Each structure stands twice: as C-alpha cells, then as structure tokens.
Amino acid sequence: MPADFSRAVPNHLPDGLSDAEAAALLARVGPNILFAEPRRTLWRLTREILREPMFLLLLVAGSIYLLLGDVREALLLLGFVLVVVMMTVLQERRTERVLETLRELASPRAVVRRAGEQKIVVATELVPGDIVLIGEGDRVPADGMLLVANELSLDESQLSGESVPVRKLAGLAGAARVGDPGGDDTPFAYAGSLVVQGQGVMRVCATGKETELGKIGRMLGGIEQPASPLQLETRHAVRRLAVYGLVLCLGVLVLYGLTRGNWLNGLLAGITLAMGILPQEFPVILTVFMALGARRIAQVGVLTRRLNAIETLGQTSVLCVDKTGTLTHNRMAVRRLYVDGRLQVIDDTLTTLDEPYHELLEYLILASEIDPIDPMERAFHRLGNSCLAGTEHLRPDWALTQEYELTPQLQAMSHGWTAPDRDYYPVASKGAPEAVFDLCHLSEAQCAQLMHEVEALAEQGLRVLAVAKARHDGAEWPSHQHDFEFEFLGLVGLADPVRAEVPDAIAQCRQAGVRLVMITGDYPVTARAVARQAGIDDGMVVSGEMLEQLDDAALCSVVREACVFARVRPHQKLRLVEALKANGEVVAMTGDGVNDAPALRAAHIGIAMGRRGTQIAREAAALVLLDDNFTAIVDAMRQGRRSYDNLVKAVTYVIAVHLPMIGLTIVPLLVGWPLLLAPAHVVFLELVIDPVGSIVFENETAHPGLMRRPPRPAGEPLFSRRLLARSLWQGSVLLAGVLVLYTGAVLLGAGADEARSMAFLTLVMGNLALVFRNRDPGAHRRERNHALWWVIGITLGMLLLVTQLKPLAALFRFGPVTAWQYLYCFFAAAGIYLLAGLLRNGRRGVVVDAEQGGG
Numbered sequence: 111m112p113a114d115f116s117r118a119v120p121n122h123l124p125d126g127l128s129d130a131e132a133a134a135l136l137a138r139v140g141p142n143i144l145f146a147e148p149r150r151t152l153w154r155l156t157r158e159i160l161r162e163p164m165f166l167l168l169l170v171a172g173s174i175y176l177l178l179g180d181v182r183e184a185l186l187l188l189g190f191v192l193v194v195v196m197m198t199v200l201q202e203r204r205t206e207r208v209l210e211t212l213r214e215l216a217s218p219r220a221v222v223r224r225a226g227e228q229k230i231v232v233a234t235e236l237v238p239g240d241i242v243l244i245g246e247g248d249r250v251p252a253d254g255m256l257l258v259a260n261e262l263s264l265d266e267s268q269l270s271g272e273s274v275p276v277r278k279l280a281g282l283a284g285a286a287r288v289g290d291p292g293g294d295d296t297p298f299a300y301a302g303s304l305v306v307q308g309q310g311v312m313r314v315c316a317t318g319k320e321t322e323l324g325k326i327g328r329m330l331g332g333i334e335q336p337a338s339p340l341q342l343e344t345r346h347a348v349r350r351l352a353v354y355g356l357v358l359c360l361g362v363l364v365l366y367g368l369t370r371g372n373w374l375n376g377l378l379a380g381i382t383l384a385m386g387i388l389p390q391e392f393p394v395i396l397t398v399f400m401a402l403g404a405r406r407i408a409q410v411g412v413l414t415r416r417l418n419a420i421e422t423l424g425q426t427s428v429l430c431v432d433k434t435g436t437l438t439h440n441r442m443a444v445r446r447l448y449v450d451g452r453l454q455v456i457d458d459t460l461t462t463l464d465e466p467y468h469e470l471l472e473y474l475i476l477a478s479e480i481d482p483i484d485p486m487e488r489a490f491h492r493l494g495n496s497c498l499a500g501t502e503h504l505r506p507d508w509a510l511t512q513e514y515e516l517t518p519q520l521q522a523m524s525h526g527w528t529a530p531d532r533d534y535y536p537v538a539s540k541g542a543p544e545a546v547f548d549l550c551h552l553s554e555a556q557c558a559q560l561m562h563e564v565e566a567l568a569e570q571g572l573r574v575l576a577v578a579k580a581r582h583d584g585a586e587w588p589s590h591q592h593d594f595e596f597e598f599l600g601l602v603g604l605a606d607p608v609r610a611e612v613p614d615a616i617a618q619c620r621q622a623g624v625r626l627v628m629i630t631g632d633y634p635v636t637a638r639a640v641a642r643q644a645g646i647d648d649g650m651v652v653s654g655e656m657l658e659q660l661d662d663a664a665l666c667s668v669v670r671e672a673c674v675f676a677r678v679r680p681h682q683k684l685r686l687v688e689a690l691k692a693n694g695e696v697v698a699m700t701g702d703g704v705n706d707a708p709a710l711r712a713a714h715i716g717i718a719m720g721r722r723g724t725q726i727a728r729e730a731a732a733l734v735l736l737d738d739n740f741t742a743i744v745d746a747m748r749q750g751r752r753s754y755d756n757l758v759k760a761v762t763y764v765i766a767v768h769l770p771m772i773g774l775t776i777v778p779l780l781v782g783w784p785l786l787l788a789p790a791h792v793v794f795l796e797l798v799i800d801p802v803g804s805i806v807f808e809n810e811t812a813h814p815g816l817m818r819r820p821p822r823p824a825g826e827p828l829f830s831r832r833l834l835a836r837s838l839w840q841g842s843v844l845l846a847g848v849l850v851l852y853t854g855a856v857l858l859g860a861g862a863d864e865a866r867s868m869a870f871l872t873l874v875m876g877n878l879a880l881v882f883r884n885r886d887p888g889a890h891r892r893e894r895n896h897a898l899w900w901v902i903g904i905t906l907g908m909l910l911l912v913t914q915l916k917p918l919a920a921l922f923r924f925g926p927v928t929a930w931q932y933l934y935c936f937f938a939a940a941g942i943y944l945l946a947g948l949l950r951n952g953r954r955g956v957v958v959d960a961e962q963g964g965g
Contacts, residue, residue, distance in 0.1 A: 123257065123311060125226035126241035132224060135237035142236045142252055142317035156199060218728070220251045240314040249729065250303045253321040254312035255281050259297070261308035266291045266300060275306045291322055340400075340421050340828055344392045347829050358772070359384045365779055378789065395760050398804040403753035410745035411736045413720065419732035422714050423750020425696040426624055427821045429743065430686065432700050433630040433637065435719065436740045437644050438606040442489040446567055446603030447471070456493065463497045470600040472503035473579045476538035477525055480510060486573070486604055511535060512587045518679060521545040524591050526582055537580040537594055543601065546576035549591060550598040563601060564633065571639035572603035573632055613645040615744040620645075622747065623820035627690075629675045629683060637676035647673040654678045657685065665689045683709035696824050698743070700735070701727050717743060744817075752812040754822065759884045760807035761828060762837050766884075767799055767877050769841025770848055774873070777849065784862045786852070786869055790922060794912070798877055801901050806881065811893040813886045840883065840946045844876040847942040851935070864925030867913055868935055871927065874909055875939035878902055883946045 127135070220233045223241040233251040236242065241257070244250055250264065256278055263275040281297025291300050299312050301321040318324050359380035366376030400421070404414035407423075414420065434440055447454040447467045454467050463471065475494045478487035498504050505527070512526030512535070522541025529536055539549060543564045547557050560576075567574045580594035588594065616626055626646050630637050634651045641648040652668060654677040660668060662685075669689045678686075683701070687709050690697045699713035707730040710716030718731035719738045728734050735742055774786045851872050855865040881898065912918045913927045 123223065124241055124313075126223035127237070127239050128225045132235070132237050132240065135239065136235055139237060140318060141234040143234055143319075218249060218251065236314055236317055238314050238317060242312050242314055243309070244299065244305050244312065245309045246305050246307060247727070248305045250299045250301055250305065250312075252301050252314045253316040254299050254314045256297045256299055256310050256312050257281070258311035259308070260310065262305070262310040263307040264299060265304040265306050278308075278310065280310075340396060340418070343828055344396050348392055355384050358776075362776065362779060369779070375785075392761070392764070394800070395757070395764070395804045399753055399757045399760070399808055402808055403749060406753070407733075407746040407749045410749065411739060411742040412717075412746040413734040413736055414732070415728070415734060416732040419715050420750055420753055422696065422732075423698075423747050424754040424822045425824050425826075426698045426715060426747060427824075428625045428627055428690050428695040428697050429619060430627045430629055430683075430690075430697060430699045430713070431740060431743075432702065433628055433632060433640055434606060435702075435721075435738050436700055436735075437612050437628065437640065438608055440485050440606060440738070442485040442573070442604045442606050444489050444493045444602060445572060445605045446570075446601075448563055448567070448601035448603070449599070461496055467600075468498065468501060468503045469579075470577055470602070471498060472505070473538040473599055474540060474575075474577050474602060476505065476508075476527060476536065477523065477540035477577065485606070486575070489604060490602075505529070508536075512537075512582075514539075514591045516541060520548075520591060522549060522591065524580075524594070526587060535582040537582055537596075539578045539580070539591065539594075539596060540575050540602075543574060543576040546578050546596070546598065549594070549596045550578050551596075552598060556598075560598075560601070565635050567601065567603040568633040568635035569639060570603070571636060571643065572605055573636060575602050575604070576600070577602065608640060608643045609740065611741050613643070615741045616645040618744055618817050619747075622751075622817040624747070625673065625695075627669075627673050627675070627686075629678050629686065631678060632676055634674075634676040637674050641674045650674070651676055654682055657682050662689065662692075666692050669693065680706055680709075684712055687712045694824065696821065700743070701731070706730075748812060748817055751816050751819075751822075752810075753808075755813065755816065756807045756810045758828070758833060759810065760803045762833055762840070763807065763880055763884045764799060764803045765834070765837035766840035766844065766880055767795070769838065770845040770873060770876070771795065773845040774848065774869070784866075786866055788923070791870060794908070794922075795874070795877065797908075798874065798901070798905050801897075802877075802881055806895065806898045806901055807884075809895050809897045810885060811895070840880055843945045844873070844880065844942050847876055847938050847945070848872050851938045861925055863923050864927070867919075867924040867927050868931055870922070870924070871909060871913065871932065871935040872938045872942075874905065875935055876942045878905065879939045879943035880946060883943055 218233045219230050220236055221243040222229060222231055222236070223243070224231075228243070236252050240252075242251060242254065244262075256262070257280055259278045259280045262278040264278055265275045276296070277294040278299065279295050279297055291298075291303075299310065300323065301317075302323040316322075316324075363373070363376045363380040366380075367373040370376070400417045403420040404417055407414060407420070431437060443458075444456050446456065447463075447470055449466050449470050452466060454463065471490070471494055474490045478484075478490050482488050482491060494504060507530055509528045510525055511528045514524040514526075516523040520541075522539055522545040524537055524539040527536045527538070539546060543560065544557075547560065552560070564574050564576075577599045578596040579599055580596045582588075582594065619626055628637060628641050628644070628646050630640075632640075634653050638648045638651050641651075650672040651674040652672045654675070657665065657675070657678070665685060666689045669686060670693060675682075675686065683699070683706060687697055687699055691712075691714070697713045698715040698717055699709055700717045700719065701707070701710045702719040706727050710718060710727060710730040715733060716731035717733045717735060718728040720728070720734045720736040721738045733746065771787065771792060777783070778785050848869050852865050852869040855868050856862075860868070881902075912922050913924050919925075
C-alpha cells in the first residue's frame with residue numbers, strides 16, 4: 111500500500127511524463143527488470159527434452175532396430191518420439207505461462223505522477239523521466255535524483271556495505287547523473303534501497319540493468335534458487351531408481367545374451383527395462399502441481415511469491431494473525447467519546463454533539479493527518495465533518511508546522527500548528543492512553559481512574575486512544591514531545607467489527623487441527639473481546655509487558671497454551687514465532703509493517719497484507735493476501751492440502767504402474783517366454799502415464815473431509831512407507847493379473863502375438879483401473895473431472911487402432927483380437943481394480959486410504 115504523500119508532494123512538482131511518452135520510452139529502453147531470465151525458445155525447449163534419458167534410450171533403441179534391419183520399428187519409435195516431444199512441449203509451455211502470470215502479479219507497484227496526476231503503476235513499467243513518490247517501508251524501484259526529501263533516510267547496505275541508514279537531501283531538478291551509493295546528505299536514491307524513514311519524490315534516471323543494482327544483477331544471472339524439500343526428495347528418489355535400473359538392465363542384458371545368444375536383442379530388452387524403471391514423470395508432476403496449485407490459490411485472493419509455500423500449507427499447525435484488517439474490516443468508526451466523567455455514545459445517525467465534546471474532537475482531528483489514509487484518522491475526519499460543521503472547531507485556515515512521529519518508546523504523535531487567530535502555536539497529541547497520560551504528567555490516582563474507563567471501553571471491543579493539547583510560545587520547536595506541557599482532554603473509543611465470515615473460517619481451522627493465535631497491539635481486554643467474537647480461545651491473554659519478563663524456555667511453555675497476545679511490539683512477534691517453532695509447530699504468520707519483516711521471514715509461511723502492507727513486508731513473505739481477508743488464508747490452506755493430496759495420489763499411481771513394466775520384462779526371461787514388451791509398448795504406456803499423473807490427478811476435486819484432518823506432520827516424506835507399500839501392492843496386483851491372463855491365453859491355445867495383444871490390453875485397462883482406485887471414493891459425484899474422461903477416451907481409441915489396424919498391429923507384434931477377448935480383458939481389469947483395493951479396505955493398520963495420506 112502506498113505511503114501517505116499528503117505532505118510530501120508540493121504543488122510545484124513537475125507533472126511528469128504523459129502516458130504516451132512513458133509508453134514510447136518503455137518500448138525503447140525496455141522494462142524496469144534487474145535481471146530477466148531469457149525465455150526458452152521452442153528449439154531450446156525441444157533440445158532440453160531430447161537430452162532426457164528417456165529419449166536417449168529411444169534413440170538408441172531405434173538405432174538398434176536399424177542395425178537389425180527392422181526399419182518399421184525404428185520409424186515407429188521415431189514417431190513416438192515426435193508425439194511425446196509435442197506433448198511435453200505443450201505441457202512445459204502451459205506451466206511457463208502460469209508461472210509468468212504469477213510473476214506479473216507479484217511485481218511490485220510504484221506511485222508516480224504522470225500528466226499531473228498521481229497513479230499506481232507496475233514498477234516494471236517505470237522509465238527514465240518518471241516522477242516517483244517513495245515512503246517508509248518502500249523499496250526504491252529505480253535509480254533517480256531526489257526532488258523532495260522529507261526526513262528521508264535509506265538503507266543502502268546492499269550496495270554500499272554501510273550498516274546504518276543514510277540521510278538524504280533534495281538535489282537540483284535538472285541533474286541527470288546519479289552518483290555512487292553511500293554517504294549522508296546525497297540527493298540520489300538507488301533501486302533496491304529500503305526507505306526506513308520519511309518520504310521523498312524522485313525523478314528516475316536509470317532503470318533495469320542500467321541501475322547500480324542491475325549491474326550487480328548481471329553477475330547474479332547464473333545463480334539458481336535453492337531447491338525445495340520436495341524437489342530434493344524427488345531428485346534423490348529419481349537418482350536412486352536410476353541406479354537400480356542400470357544394475358537391472360545390465361543383468362537383463364547378460365541374462366538374455368547368455369541364455370538366448372542374441373546380444374543386440376538383449377540390449378533392446380535392457381533398454382525396455384530401463385524405460386520401465388526410469389520415473390522421469392516425477393519432476394514434471396511436481397512442477398505442474400506446484401505451478402497450478404499457485405494459480406488456484408491466486409484465484410481465491412492469495413498470491414504465491416515462493417512455490418515451496420504450496421508444500422508447507424498442508425503442514426501448518428499454528429496460524430498467527432493480526433486483528434486489524436485481517437479478522438476485522440479495518441473500517442474504523444468512532445463509537446464513544448469520554449470527557450470529564452461524561453460518556454457520549456456515537457451512532458451513524460448522530461449529526462450534533464454537546465459542547466463539552468467539541469474540543470476533544472477538534473484536537474483529535476488536529477493530531478491526525480490532513481488527508482489521512484489510516485482508517486482511524488479517516489473516522490475522526492468523518493465525525494468532525496458531520497458533527498462540527500458550522501462551528502469554529504474545524505480549522506481549514508491553520509497550517510501544519512511541526513510533527514512528532516509515533517515511536518516504539520512513546521506510542522503517541524503530536525502536530526504543531528500555525529494559527530492566524532492565535533498568538534501561540536497550538537499543539538495536538540493523540541496516542542495510546544498510557545503514553546498520553548505520561549505526556550500530561552497525571553497523578554497515579556488520575557491514571558488509575560482513567561485506566562478504569564479505558565478498560566471499560568476496551569471490554570466492549572473498542573480501540574481506545576487518548577487526546578491532549580498544549581501550546582508553544584517560542585520560535586524554536588523542542589526536539590521531544592515531553593518538552594510540552596500537555597493538558598489531558600479525553601478518550602475516544604473506535605469500533606472495527608469482526609468480519610461476518612471470520613467465525614466460520616476459524617471454526618474450519620479448528621476442525622483442520624490448526625490453532626489460531628491472535629497477536630495485536632490493542633489492550634488485553636479489547637483483544638479478549640475480539641477473540642471471543644471471532645471464536646478464538648481467549649482463556650489466556652498474554653501482554654507484551656509479560657512477554658518481556660519471560661525467558662525463552664518460559665515463553666515456549668506459555669505459547670503452548672495462550673492464543674491471544676496483546677500490546678505486542680513488532681520485535682516480540684519474532685520471539686513468538688521462534689518459540690512456536692521451537693515447540694515443533696509449523697507456523698504461518700501475517701504481517702504488514704516494516705518491523706514485521708523479520709517475523710514473516712522467520713515463519714515457515716510468511717503472509718503479507720496486499721492492500722495495507724509495506725513492500726518490504728511483501729518481499730519477506732511467501733504469500734501475499736491480495737484483499738487482506740482472513741478467509742482467503744483458510745481457502746489457501748484448503749487448496750494447499752488439495753494439491754498435496756492429489757500429488758500423493760499421482761505419485762502412488764506412477765510408482766504402481768511402473769512395476770508391471772519391470773515385471774513383464776524380467777519374468778519372460780526367467781521362464782523362457784517370448785518378450786512381452788518392446789520399447790514401443792513402453793512408450794505407448796508413457797503416453798497414458800504422463801497426462802494422468804500431471805493433469806488428471808491435479809484436476810481432482812478436494813475430498814470433503816480435507817479440512818477435518820490434522821495437519822500433515824512436519825518432515826513427513828512424500829515417498830513414505832505407506833505410499834510405497836500401497837504402490838507396490840497395486841503394481842503387484844496389476845502384474846499378477848496380466849501374467850495370469852497371458853498364461854491362460856497361452857494354455858487355451860492362443861499364439862504368442864495374440865496372447866501379447868490380450869496381455870497389453872489388460873495392462874492398459876489395468877492402468878486406467880488404478881486411476882479410479884487412487885481417486886477419492888465419491889469423487890465422481892462431487893465434480894466431473896473432464897481431463898480424466900478425455901484421457902480415457904483417447905487411450906481406448908488408441909488401443910482400438912493398434913489392435914484393429916493391421917499395419918499398426920504388426921508394428922506392435924499384436925495378433926487379432928475378438929470382441930470376447932476385449933471383454934475378457936475388461937473383466938480382468940475390473941478384477942484388478944477390486945483386488946488393488948483390498949489393502950486399503952482390509953488392512954488400514956498397514957496402509958491408510960489415499961484420502962488420508964495427504965495433508
């Protein structure tokens with residue numbers, strides 16, 4: 111969310127470029143991107159695919175067929191290579207388009223002046239000459255010359271190495287060259303620097319690779335992002351299976367050569383086995399699932415900045431949330447005014463106030479920004495415009511002269527004004543009640559009495575502020591607010607109602623085994639009231655003051671029980687996250703401010719606010735809430751669980767269907783049968799496995815009980831014993847079914863080619879049966895999976911072609927198949943479906959259902 115530039119933009123600033131001028135410059139100089147990974151061309155993508163082991167094996171097999179004089183088999187394999195390459199290219203392009211869309215959504219925004227109007231644009235569209243406004247919490251989007259610098263300090267450590275922020279001054283409007291980073295009192299701002307204080311306006315001088323950071327980015331182009339845990343686990347599994355496959359292939363080659371004396375055919379058998387073992391689908395499946403999962407949660411209002419967050423969503427056991435704007439609407443309204451023991455109830459119909467409350471509201475407005483963005487200050491202005499209209503208490507002719515910002519040490523802010531009708535400077539202050547009491551030097555008895563009123567208001571769920579006034583007679587303004595003699599005026603209570611959908615969403619979290627922890631800067635009684643309305647356990651409320659007194663061990667104990675933390679300062683959020691992690695929890699954390707960034711980075715999943723959050727908070731987070739709505743977090747967790755759940759099903763299926771390919775290569779060698787599978791058969795099967803694993807299962811709907819399970823345990827491997835046992839069982843059933851049918855066909859007098867036809871039909875139909883076996887029970891009743899039926903229709907159509915068209919049947923060495931034989935194969939596949947479910951239905955103590963295997 112852009113900073114408040116109500117005072118940072120003087121009227122004499124340049125109007126900036128027109129939209130047409132900016133578009134023309136953008137076309138000439140290119141986008142404002144520090145480093146852009148070159149898009150993979152069609153030729154480069156095809157070349158990368160052809161270097162995959164599977165395709166290399168196909169090329170070797172085709173060469174061997176040519177050496178054997180079997181040109182038709184070689185051409186068949188070449189045709190399969192072309193088909194598979196086309197399918198892989200289309201899938202890769204689809205995934206790249208999804209990732210590009212996500213990158214565009216994640217692009218930071220910048221506030222610019224164009225044609226005299228202030229607007230928000232994507233930072234990649236900035237061009238030299240643009241007038242850009244920057245404020246606290248922003249990343250400077252380009253290199254430029256500062257035209258305005260209001261108490262502006264930047265952190266340039268990533269460029270200059272300086273460990274402290276540097277002070278900035280405005281420079282000459284006509285200057286064109288940006289100097290070197292580092293040092294105080296320079297008029298230059300650099301891309302990537304963080305605004306730690308103040309506001310400024312700059313004219314862009316360099317964008318993209320021409321910035322100081324862009325020059326460094328050129329050197330970083332070859333550095334790859336670290337792999338996620340799932341990617342590392344998948345790579346390890348693929349490498350391990352590749353080693354096993356190499357050993358078995360050598361064994362098959364030697365066995366075939368020694369027993370049958372044909373080493374070239376033995377090499378073909380070894381290649382067939384290698385193709386059956388090699389699980390090249392795993393990396394593709396993982397990439398597709400993560401990318402499409404990110405797109406799905408973007409549709410519910412959550413932007414993914416790091417794809418590995420999709421993996422972690424299903425493991426989240428504790429969700430730490432802010433109150434304001436996340437659980438509540440962040441639409442403040444004044445509901446109570448307190449002055450000298452009198453309490454005024456405010457509702458939306460009130461248009462007049464009694465005289466005792468006029469001065470309180472007057473100074474409340476004077477202590478706020480002139481053109482506020484903060485919801486509380488907007489509420490003060492609305493009430494003043496409604497109830498003070500026509501009175502002397504609205505001061506449009508007063509000029510803001512001096513400001514004292516709210517600090518962590520003093521939770522109050524003050525404004526000094528130049529008043530034409532006064533011979534002194536009026537000063538207005540508002541802030542946390544205890545801070546304002548301190549400024550007013552109230553006695554202990556007065557503080558106790560007023561705190562009683564504060565707590566009474568807070569118990570009603572109201573946010574309470576105190577207001578005071580002072581006067582300044584000298585020419586030199588004091589450096590601290592404590593130097594004024596403040597007079598206490600009264601209290602104001604604001605309501606920010608809990609969103610209507612929040613209690614139901616929190617109830618869903620509890621059902622899902624996710625504990626909600628509310629962390630707020632409000633008073634404990636206010637926090638308890640809001641927690642009770644939202645449905646969060648309010649049995650134990652811990653204040654920031656109490657947190658300061660706890661050591662790390664005691665804090666770990668407290669966070670096991672407490673779900674509400676009040677009057678928490680930003681640095682304490684980091685301690686809470688670390689304590690929860692030390693207890694073994696998987697923590698998701700929301701935040702919006704600059705000071706929240708360390709906690710967002712430390713959490714397993716940092717979630718930044720998209721509307722009111724600062725840019726540095728968004729950069730530190732893994733997810734960004736586009737509309738700051740709590741229910742979107744719950745929807746994202748559901749989608750994350752769905753993605754992982756479907757990934758488990760896909761991996762279970764892929765492992766299961768590779769086992770028969772291995773068995774049908776080895777068993778005929780051991781018992782002296784003709785080879786049942788050749789490389790062409792394996793490629794045909796891969797044409798089924800690839801789209802099923804990466805598309806069909808990704809499109810599966812979420813199980814109804816998905817959010818009624820506990821979170822997936824932290825560190826639980828994808829290739830768990832349960833998954834492997836279930837896959838091996840299903841694969842063994844499919845292998846046994848094919849071998850039994852083949853043996854029966856041979857015993858009943860079928861020829862080798864006819865028996866091979868029936869075995870292959872059963873193998874493919876059994877593959878499809880395992881797709882249904884790995885779906886959730888009742889999935890077909892919830893939502894139609896169109897991808898599944900497309901794959902089934904195309905697969906069965908291809909089966910008819912290769913078994914009924916004589917030229918194709920001859921290439922696959924298939925004999926004629928009758929209608930009765932098709933029916934036998936169908937019933938065999940149905941039997942495989944039933945038997946494959948026995949382990950799931952009969953031995954739940956060993957392997958749980960797929961619907962319970964994800965998280």
